[in-house]
Amino acid sequence: MKLTIPGEELMGHGNLSCQGCGGSLAMRYALKALGRDTIAVIPACCWSIIDGPFPYSCLKIPVFHTAFETAASAASGVSAAMKIKGKKTTVLAWAGDGGTFDIGIQALSGAAERGDNIIYICYDNEAYMNTGIQRSSATPYGAWTTTTPAKKFKSAPKKNMVEIMVAHKIPYTATACIAYPEDFIKKIKKAKGFQGTKYIQVLAPCPTGWRYDPAKTIELSKMAVESGIYPLYEVENGIYKISRKAKNKTVKEYIKMQGRFSHLTGEVIDEMQKNVDKEWELLIRKEEFYGHTKE
Amino acid sequence: MKKVVTGNYAASYGAKVSRAEVVAAYPITPQTQIVEKIASFVANNEMDAEYIKVESEHSAMAACVGASAAGCRAYTATSAQGLALMHEMLHWAANARLPVVMANVNRAMGPPWTVWTDQNDSLSQRDTGWLQFYCENSQEVFDTTIQAYKICEKIGLPGMLVLDAFILSHTSEPVEIYDQDRIDKFLPKYNPRYKLEPSETHAFGGLTTPEWYYELRYKIQSAMDEGLKEIESVGKDFGKMFGRKYGLIEKYRCDDIDTLLVMSGSTASTGKEVIDRLRDNGERIGLARMRVFRPFPKQEMRKLAEDVNKIIVIDRNISFGNEGIFFSELKSALYNENTDIPVYGFIAGLGGRDITMKDIEGMIKKADGKPKDIIWWGLK
Ligand SMILES: Cc1ncc(C[n+]2csc(CCOP(=O)(O)OP(=O)(O)O)c2C)c(N)n1
Numbered sequence: 061m062k063l064t065i066p067g068e069e070l071m072g073h074g075n076l077s078c079q080g081c082g083g084s085l086a087m088r089y090a091l092k093a094l095g096r097d098t099i100a101v102i103p104a105c106c107w108s109i110i111d112g113p114f115p116y117s118c119l120k121i122p123v124f125h126t127a128f129e130t131a132a133s134a135a136s137g138v139s140a141a142m143k144i145k146g147k148k149t150t151v152l153a154w155a156g157d158g159g160t161f162d163i164g165i166q167a168l169s170g171a172a173e174r175g176d177n178i179i180y181i182c183y184d185n186e187a188y189m190n191t192g193i194q195r196s197s198a199t200p201y202g203a204w205t206t207t208t209p210a211k212k213f214k215s216a217p218k219k220n221m222v223e224i225m226v227a228h229k230i231p232y233t234a235t236a237c238i239a240y241p242e243d244f245i246k247k248i249k250k251a252k253g254f255q256g257t258k259y260i261q262v263l264a265p266c267p268t269g270w271r272y273d274p275a276k277t278i279e280l281s282k283m284a285v286e287s288g289i290y291p292l293y294e295v296e297n298g299i300y301k302i303s304r305k306a307k308n309k310t311v312k313e314y315i316k317m318q319g320r321f322s323h324l325t326g327e328v329i330d331e332m333q334k335n336v337d338k339e340w341e342l343l344i345r346k347e348e349f350y351g352h353t354k355e
Numbered sequence: 356m357k358k359v360v361t362g363n364y365a366a367s368y369g370a371k372v373s374r375a376e377v378v379a380a381y382p383i384t385p386q387t388q389i390v391e392k393i394a395s396f397v398a399n400n401e402m403d404a405e406y407i408k409v410e411s412e413h414s415a416m417a418a419c420v421g422a423s424a425a426g427c428r429a430y431t432a433t434s435a436q437g438l439a440l441m442h443e444m445l446h447w448a449a450n451a452r453l454p455v456v457m458a459n460v461n462r463a464m465g466p467p468w469t470v471w472t473d474q475n476d477s478l479s480q481r482d483t484g485w486l487q488f489y490c491e492n493s494q495e496v497f498d499t500t501i502q503a504y505k506i507c508e509k510i511g512l513p514g515m516l517v518l519d520a521f522i523l524s525h526t527s528e529p530v531e532i533y534d535q536d537r538i539d540k541f542l543p544k545y546n547p548r549y550k551l552e553p554s555e556t557h558a559f560g561g562l563t564t565p566e567w568y569y570e571l572r573y574k575i576q577s578a579m580d581e582g583l584k585e586i587e588s589v590g591k592d593f594g595k596m597f598g599r600k601y602g603l604i605e606k607y608r609c610d611d612i613d614t615l616l617v618m619s620g621s622t623a624s625t626g627k628e629v630i631d632r633l634r635d636n637g638e639r640i641g642l643a644r645m646r647v648f649r650p651f652p653k654q655e656m657r658k659l660a661e662d663v664n665k666i667i668v669i670d671r672n673i674s675f676g677n678e679g680i681f682f683s684e685l686k687s688a689l690y691n692e693n694t695d696i697p698v699y700g701f702i703a704g705l706g707g708r709d710i711t712m713k714d715i716e717g718m719i720k721k722a723d724g725k726p727k728d729i730i731w732w733g734l735k
């Protein structure tokens with residue numbers, strides 16, 4: 061049988077993630093794509109805990125824990141060290157959405173503008189989960205978190221970090237989702253082929269924070285993509301390419317499964333649907349603009 | 356009204372009853388509950404404040420600085436890494452003479468990652484010009500928030516109240532929440548003399564040459580001196596109004612003693628138990644709980660030292676390359692007064708390791724003979 065996903069496991073069993081954690085699956089796949097010659101730089105996030113307490117680490121690659129706001133810049137330093145030592149080791153900055161969209165955006169923007177040779181993967185669970193579900197700028201419109209209580213739910217839209225990275229004109233930017241591991245792995249391998257800063261944002265649902273049955277992580281992840289809420293696409297040297305074209309689920313179906321949206325009324329949901337449709341349309345236009353519509 | 360609340364919630368209630376108008380905060384364990392509670396107060400219209408959910412602590416403090424400069428009562432809360440990230444803006448708040456009040460939950464600094472308590476985060480901010488209050492229990496957290504605004508707004512400096520991670524931040528105790536009317540009477544609306552206001556065209560914080568910068572620093576020191584008096588008098592007034600009196604140092608059974616134990620934070624409660632036990636055995640020992648670290652209460656410390664022949668300091672912190680920080684500061688306060696008594700400095704409980712009654716008794720017993728500069732207690 062031909063495996064579509066590399067067989068080697070670089071993440072051990074004894075990790076400390078919650079049941080149904082999307083972020084731990086994301087790491088497992090990422091390391092399968094990157095292989096052993098990789099160093100991970102991890103800022104404060106759930107993964108600071110998931111990796112295991114001293115003296116344990118569930119990852120079979122070196123891990124450098126760093127301060128919350130410094131994933132990209134610390135990775136830039138490790139990358140410079142690899143360069144001067146003449147090593148080809150991949151430097152992976154692995155951060156949550158808070159560490160990427162919010163407190164770490166300055167460091168990431170700096171690295172991207174300089175073109176520092178790192179792969180930056182943001183596992184996006186759409187809130188600060190490590191500290192117990194506070195909003196981040198990746199939290200979608202309408203969501204409940206502990207700092208956006210249902211009565212005053214998140215009223216700003218999710219920051220479009222992917223487009224911010226595209227605007228840096230880095231060689232490769234992509235979105236991914238843990239329910240599509242082949243696609244995710246292909247994108248990481250592609251990223252590895254480029255010199256410079258590469259950014260991949262992978263949707264990694266969090267049953268604890270999103271309030272759904274941990275058994276449904278994959279189902280829900282799929283639905284995020286199928287509804288067009290989290291479209292899979294890549295931007296290679298400015299050229300857009302949508303990885304999965306079909307859009308056949310609704311916002312309603314997607315949010316129905318999650319407690320974090322349970323307070324929303326029909327009107328708000330309709331509004332959300334309109335926005336998703338508009339964004340999807342915009343993405344298709346971008347792809348068309350570059351004339352790369354063939355699948 | 357009495358409520359059973361954690362140290363964290365006591366801080367949130369403190370901010371609420373002090374009528375903080377702008378809150379800018381960023382979550383970090385173990386402070387998170389403070390800002391979550393404030394978020395719910397604001398969402399439920401129980402608190403009339405703008406709550407800015409900033410993207411970092413640096414921005415949290417910068418936003419508080421902006422709000423305070425515009426004449427609002429500003430509040431934030433943080434811990435460890437977050438406090439360290441604020442560092443630049445901590446200087447800014449103090450040097451701009453803005454009475455921002457914040458809670459810092461004492462958490463040890465990483466790496467390695469840790470969330471448990473010690474005092475190195477707040478003590479590393481020693482020289483930023485912030486008043487620092489170390490609280491022993493939830494009631495004190497609540498009471499000190501109110502007092503801190505009153506003191507800080509009077510002298511024009513920011514204030515930090517400090518509570519131990521988990522031991523205090525996550526432990527529930529009954530806290531008396533006073534009537535809002537009385538609190539409003541005690542702490543009227545903030546109305547600074549200078550603020551960002553289109554009818555007054557001041558520029559704040561512009562380039563200042565050596566001709567005047569030096570004097571501005573002198574004024575901060577003078578404000579700290581004033582702070583010493585203000586802390587005492589506000590603490591006394593608070594006692595008259597609400598029945599709980601506060602000062603710079605809490606003297607616990609310090610009458611007729613030959614040995615003085617010096618502690619701070621919630622471990623001082625454990626220290627008090629030890630003192631009770633030893634006093635029952637006829638030993639002449641008392642406890643000085645350092646409630647205020649900045650401004651440092653030199654005079655009061657000297658007075659206490661006059662009547663004893665031995666001082667023991669327990670520091671849940673360390674200034675690497677030197678020694679325990681309370682220990683250092685205390686010794687230096689005594690030096691110019693020719694107080695020639697042995698002072699023993701213990702380091703204990705870093706990173707949240709328990710400091711038990713047995714530990715404290717052990718340290719007291721060990722404090723004998725020629726004192727060393729640093730004694731590590733319970734090292735593995
Ligand atoms: C300077 C600083 N501020 C705050 C924190 C507390 N903190 C640790 S992890 C975290 C949230 C991380 O969120 P995200 O990046 O989305 O990762 P997740 O926990 O969701 O995996 C926060 C606020 C910290 N460690 N350092």
Ligand SMILES: [Mg+2]
Pocket residue numbers: 156157158183184185186187188189196
């Ligand atoms: Mg997150």
